[in-house]
Amino acid sequence: MSKTIRMLNKDDYPQYEAMETGIEFDYIAHIFDRLATGDNHLYGLFLDGRLVSVGGYSIYAGSYAMLGRLRSDLRFKGNGFSTEVVSYILNEVFKLNGIRWVGANTQEHNTSAQRVLEKVGLNPYITLHGALTKDTAALESGAEPWQPVTSLQRKKDWLNQAYIRTGDIFPYECYYPFPASAELFQDEAIKQWSFYENDDKTRFVITKYDQKKYHYLHAVYPWHDLTSQPGLWETIASDYRKLLQQTDDETYIWMDLTKEEAQTLPASHQFELPSPWILYGKEN
Template identity: 30%
Template sequence: MEQIEEHYMIRRITAKDQTAIENMDTGLESDYIKMVFPWIVKEDVLYGAFIGETLVGLIGYHVFEGKFVVLGRLRVAVPYRKQGLAQFLMAKAFNEVKTNKDYRWVGLATQENNLAVHHIARHLNMSHVARFHACQLHEEGKKALEAWCRNEYEAQPKKAWTRLRRPEDKRALLQSLEGQATSLGMFPYQCYYPLPYDQELFSDAYLDQCEAWVSGEECILFNADTKGVDYLHLKYFGERLFEQPDIWSIVLDHAEKYNQTIWIDVNQTHYDLMPKEWFTVDEPWHLYGQYLKTEPHLTP
């Protein structure tokens, strides 16, 4: 590690580094960090490893609700890989986060085939929290889902659903789902950002962004999210997702109104049962993390 520090200049990334970001050889045909850098540099803490004026490594972290930190934005230029730089940068960000007494939890999410990041997470003594699939409903899938809803409505009556509007009612609902949340293992806070199922995430500001609907023991939550694409991020913790046209009717109507693509994170059980041909699904995701202070109020 000392040799790495001697070889590279490590410093905070600012908006003035946009050219260095754009010129970095990440080996990716389309790198979203380069496309949305002006937004990321305002929202995240970013560090770069430089040789002269050339950016060869990148790491960052984002803080949610002032307490939950997600490490990410990890990039190493192609010629400088397999030299320990990625692990060094991740450890630097991790150690910086641990020194902040306000932070409660730190973690990272990575896809199943990214073996290097799995190794780094274990090296940092993070616990494996959850494995899940991120699914986006594509246009042909949307048509098929709409047709399925119409057919199902002919076979079963519609149920009455009630919308919750007050943050305190939405919070009480989420607190009541502790047992059901175990099946997913995490809380799908945003697209690409799973977090531990912890009640300190459920601020009034966040809950104001979420719509919540209940019918008996069934419920759904969703919120608008933009990650290059406008998404409707659906959160469901029950066991009958693809047995209830009522749920999908509510979600499809909202997504159509605001021209959103539906995104849902599911566990392996739901994934095995779902009509996969309706969705775009990449490699499974894994969430790792570590509590820095006290235990969570809600433990999945």
């Protein structure tokens, strides 16, 4: 029995299509070409030339790698192939120049994936809901929206205070939070993010556009008092209305919330709170 692991390319798609993963609507199948090129990489474990397990990674901000896209042929389940693939990918990523951290996200109920990540040495960092809504009325107080921050230096000062000094988890994109470092905050990205601060300059919020199938206004607020700050949700709602005018497809507000933060939402809130994700990771 011959077993090999190698990087996949677009010509491997028929092999991927032949796998029995049990996933009815698999997004990987629709974007296979994109996931096998550029900053995205897919690897496959082949058994006697047959693809039986897949995993991959993507690079963010030049210093962070996120593992994922784990798929296995159910006919070969229980042989440890997923762990082999992830271990191989992890070693390959740590060979790259400049990578300071490698992580992976898995849903809280996916205990099999959690076992794989723990076997390869990744540790749990935080559990987050990717909370979605189109209606923030239950959280609004009638206060005026916060003032925009236009100075790049002021934006960097806020990020340094709230994230870089503390190393707290920063939601870099929808689905992709990372432990903060200076490398995570490149000037070009910061310029594209909208910052707002309250009148007494003790709080700020970031809004930024993202698209993962749907359109999102990704709101980032680094404190736990998100239900008691006048003007916070008016600020987010205002930017959401602006985004709605620019999109013609499903559009949501996305905010990453811990379980504790989700429990502080008022009973009348309109957030969808899907199964939370656990962020695993390891420093290089």
